[in-house]
Amino acid sequence: MKIEFAPLSLPLQRRLQTAAVVQWVFSFLCLAQCCIAAFVGLLFTRFWLLSVLYAAWWFVDREAPIRGGRRIRVVRDSAVWRHMKDFFPVTLVKTAELDPRQNYLVGFHPHGVLAVGAFINFGTEATGFSTIFPGITPHLMTLSLWFRVPFLRDYLMSAGLVSSDKESAYHVLQRPEGGNLLAVIVGGSQEALDARPGSCTLLLKNRKGFVRVAIKQGTPLVPAFSFGENELYDQLSNPKGSWLRWIQHRLQQIMGISLPLFHARVGKPIPVLKKHKPSAEEVDRLHQKYLEELRKLFEEHKAKYNVPEDSHLEFM
Numbered sequence: 001m002k003i004e005f006a007p008l009s010l011p012l013q014r015r016l017q018t019a020a021v022v023q024w025v026f027s028f029l030c031l032a033q034c035c036i037a038a039f040v041g042l043l044f045t046r047f048w049l050l051s052v053l054y055a056a057w058w059f060v061d062r063e064a065p066i067r068g069g070r071r072i073r074v075v076r077d078s079a080v081w082r083h084m085k086d087f088f089p090v091t092l093v094k095t096a097e098l099d100p101r102q103n104y105l106v107g108f109h110p111h112g113v114l115a116v117g118a119f120i121n122f123g124t125e126a127t128g129f130s131t132i133f134p135g136i137t138p139h140l141m142t143l144s145l146w147f148r149v150p151f152l153r154d155y156l157m158s159a160g161l162v163s164s165d166k167e168s169a170y171h172v173l174q175r176p177e178g179g180n181l182l183a184v185i186v187g188g189s190q191e192a193l194d195a196r197p198g199s200c201t202l203l204l205k206n207r208k209g210f211v212r213v214a215i216k217q218g219t220p221l222v223p224a225f226s227f228g229e230n231e232l233y234d235q236l237s238n239p240k241g242s243w244l245r246w247i248q249h250r251l252q253q254i255m256g257i258s259l260p261l262f263h264a265r266v267g268k269p270i271p272v273l274k275k276h277k278p279s280a281e282e283v284d285r286l287h288q289k290y291l292e293e294l295r296k297l298f299e300e301h302k303a304k305y306n307v308p309e310d311s312h313l314e315f316m
Contacts, residue, residue, distance in 0.1 A: 017087035020080045028114050032149045039150040054150060065147040065156075065163035067171055069139065072158035081124035088232065090120045092127035095297070096268030098222070100135025101178040104269060105169075105214045106222045108183050109202050109294065111191040113233040117226030122183040123159040133181070139172050140183045166213065173217040183224070184210050195230045198311075200298075204291065205315040211287045218274020221286070223267040223294040227305035267297040291315060 042051040064070055084090075098104055108118045120126050122140040129138055137160075144163040147153040162168045162182075172182045191203040214221050270293055272286065298313050 013083075013086075017083045020083035021087050023080065024084055024116070024119075025114065031155075032146065032152050035149050035151040051150075058150060058153075065144065065153065066165050066168040068168075069157040069160060069162045070154075071137075071160040075155075075158040076123070076125045076160060078124070081120060081126040084116075085120050085124075085126035088116065088228070090117060090127055092121045092129060092132055093301075094132050095301075096222075098133050098136055098181070098269065099178070100133075103173045103175055103178050103180045103217070103219050104136070104182070104222050105173060105210060105217075105219045106181060106183040106224050107210060107290065107294070108185045108224045108226065109187060109204070110195060110199075110226065110229050111185050111187045111189070112195045112226065112229035113192055115185055115192075116232060117229050118183060118185050119159075121226075122181075123161055135179055136181050137179055138181045138183060141168070141185070143189070144168075166209075169210075169213050170217065173213070173219045181222075186210060196234060197231045199230045200307075200311050201314045201316055202294075203316055204294075208283050208287045211290060212278060212283050214272045215275050215278040215282065215286060218272055220269035220272055221290055222269045223290060223297050225267075225294065225297050225301075227301065227307065267293055 039051050039054070042048060106122075108122075111118075118140060121129060122138040130136075139160055139162045141164045142156065142161050144165050146156055147163050162172065164184075169182055169184075172180050186207050187203040194201055194203075211221070213219075270286070270289060275282065295313050302311065303309070
């Protein structure tokens with residue numbers, strides 16, 4: 001195996017960008033374990049009181065992830081995220097205006113391996129969300145599992161992330177004066193298992209929970225597609241029926257997360273008529289409309305991002 005090192009002449013800016021991406025990958029894979037180890041480890045030192053006090057705070061603050069979280073501007077504005085944005089690079093492109101007097105539910109596609117586009121655009125200010133969509137506060141949903149990890153829960157909330165529970169979605173979308181945006185990575189961790197270069201397949205055909213929430217709240221649906229998300233990392237081969245895919249699928253069923261082994265635009269709002277108890281037919285009709293708008297968004301902009309002309313979205 002040949003190991004290649006970066007040349008010494010590599011500009012400092014590029015080294016900072018690489019370091020920012022490395023910390024993101026580390027956070028995605030190892031930060032939860034480190035936080036748990038720190039919390040438990042402190043109990044066996046003279047600083048045990050820190051863990052005890054934090055546990056008391058944790059109990060008092062336990063509903064914060066389903067009550068809109070607790071964002072910290074300094075964290076969202078950190079230079080680390082700007083370096084990470086420049087590494088790939090990531091840009092946020094607006095194709096329609098969003099009225100800050102309304103709340104919105106954004107469906108984000110695809111998940112990709114590490115959900116880089118979703119986090120950079122909605123969990124930070126690196127791409128200038130607040131400037132592009134003034135008066136709108138973004139909230140990005142992530143697995144409720146992560147909010148059960150000490151210290152990590154506070155870090156995630158500081159970036160504007162909220163729990164994926166239904167109560168969390170309703171809380172964000174019920175803001176009477178509007179101005180809230182809830183971003184949902186619809187395909188989730190299961191879709192991540194099929195994220196690889198050239199893939200245009202989305203796990204969306206039978207995922208209608210977000211559509212039902214939108215109808216109950218009368219919230220416009222906004223499709224968002226992250227061009228290049230699946231091109232960021234290669235995955236080890238894991239075809240359906242393989243032992244690796246079976247292990248990944250079981251992990252996803254038990255914990256809600258998958259384990260991809262890798263190396264290496266916002267559309268116009270879809271108006272939604274509010275209804276407390278939507279029928280299955282009404283949900284299906286809006287879901288189909290959403291698929292059509294997402295496909296239209298992809299087809300209209302794919303040439304700008306060097307996507308082959310014969311590539312088309314597939315839903316499974």
